[in-house]
Amino acid sequence: MLTYTLKFIATMSRIQPLLVFSLLTGLILAQPRIMVNLNGGYYEPKLPGFDANDQFPSTNIFTKNILLGYGFSYQFFYNARLGVTTLNSFQTGKIQNGARFSRRLAYRMLTIETFFIFKKRLEWNFTLAPMWNKGVITLDTQSDNDDWNALLSSYGNSSIPLQSGDKMKKSWFGFASFIGFRFYLFPWLAFDVKTGFMNNYYKPENWKFQGKKITGPDLKLDKLPLFTGRIIIGW
Numbered sequence: 001m002l003t004y005t006l007k008f009i010a011t012m013s014r015i016q017p018l019l020v021f022s023l024l025t026g027l028i029l030a031q032p033r034i035m036v037n038l039n040g041g042y043y044e045p046k047l048p049g050f051d052a053n054d055q056f057p058s059t060n061i062f063t064k065n066i067l068l069g070y071g072f073s074y075q076f077f078y079n080a081r082l083g084v085t086t087l088n089s090f091q092t093g094k095i096q097n098g099a100r101f102s103r104r105l106a107y108r109m110l111t112i113e114t115f116f117i118f119k120k121r122l123e124w125n126f127t128l129a130p131m132w133n134k135g136v137i138t139l140d141t142q143s144d145n146d147d148w149n150a151l152l153s154s155y156g157n158s159s160i161p162l163q164s165g166d167k168m169k170k171s172w173f174g175f176a177s178f179i180g181f182r183f184y185l186f187p188w189l190a191f192d193v194k195t196g197f198m199n200n201y202y203k204p205e206n207w208k209f210q211g212k213k214i215t216g217p218d219l220k221l222d223k224l225p226l227f228t229g230r231i232i233i234g235w
Contacts, residue, residue: 032075032188032235033074033075033234034072034073034234035073035075035081035083035232035233036070036071036072036233036234037070037073037085037192037230037231038070038230038231039068039070039071039085039087039228039229039231040066040067040068040069040228040229040230041066041068041069041087041226041228041229042065042066042067042226042227042228043065043067043198043224043226044065044224044225045064045065045089045219045220045221045224046219046220047059047064047217047219047220048217048218048219049217049218049219050103050217054096055095055096056093056095056101057091057093057094057101059091063089063090063091064089064091066089067087067089068087068088068090069085069086069087069088069107070085070086071083071085071109071111072084073111073113079114079116080112080113080114080115081112081113081115082110082111082113083110083111084108084109084110085108085109085111085129086106086107086108086109087107087228088104088106088107089104089105089106089107090102090103091103091104095139099139099141100139100141100165101137101139102136102137102138103135103136103137103138104134104135104136105133105134105219106135106136107131107174107198107200108132108133109176110129110130110132111127111128111129112127112128112129113125113126113127113128114126115182121183121184121185122181122182122184123181123182123183123184124180124181124182125178125179125180125181125182125194126177126178126179126180127176127177127178127179127180127194127196128176128177129176129177129178130173130174130175131173131174131175131176131200132171132173132174133172133173133174133200133202134170134171135170135172135207135216136169137167137168137169137216138165138166138167139165139166140165141165166210167209168208168209168214168216169207169208170206170207170208170216172200172202172203173200173201174198174199174201174221175198175199176196176197176198176199177196177197178195178226178228179194179195179196180192180195181193181194182232187234188233188234188235189233189234190231190232190234191229191230191231192229192230193227193229193230194227194228194229194230195225195226195227196225196226197223197224197225197226198221198224198226199222199224200221200222200224201222202219202221202222204217204218204219
């Protein structure tokens with residue numbers, strides 16, 4: 001009995017490294033279900049509410065056409081993925097009176113993607129994406145505050161410009177569709193490019209500022225061709 005027990009232990013000790021190796025190999029080589037990505041994009045919107053307003057700093061290709069973002073997806077079926085992606089357009093600078101200005105247009109997508117692997121490392125994919133987008137304009141200004149100046153002067157200080165700021169915000173619906181191509185460098189690392197169209201149902205009315213509805217900038221964001229590229233890591 002002891003002899004059989006010792007033989008069993010010896011056999012398991014040889015098999016255990018093989019099992020661990022097989023498990024790790026499966027995890028590394030298997031098609032990942034959870035994926036995160038860093039992405040960038042290029043589009044050509046018309047922003048007359050910023051470009052034609054001399055209060056704002058002038059735009060350029062980086063502040064007008066370039067998009068940066070991130071996202072993640074989950075493969076819930078053998079050829080289908082569900083995920084979220086955000087692409088952002090940023091601009092910062094100073095307006096005419098010297099106040100610091102920042103603007104962000106965030107295109108937020110719920111992606112529904114189907115794909116077909118036609119070679120070992122190559123994939124075609126098709127994406128539909130309802131969108132819930134957001135615009136934010138921020139101003140940080142300097143102003144005199146009588147209450148603070150009265151207190152500071154009682155300690156022998158002169159008048160000091162105080163920093164204050166606030167934001168105006170708006171959300172709107174949109175829709176996007178893409179066709180893409182993905183190359184898997186490894187099963188857990190891939191590069192993806194997509195091209196398609198984005199349509200935004202934006203209107204300048206009903207921006208919100210300090211709890212009140214106001215009119216915002218005129219932005220032409222409908223029927224926009226969009227090109228994106230992504231680095232994808234999965235596990």
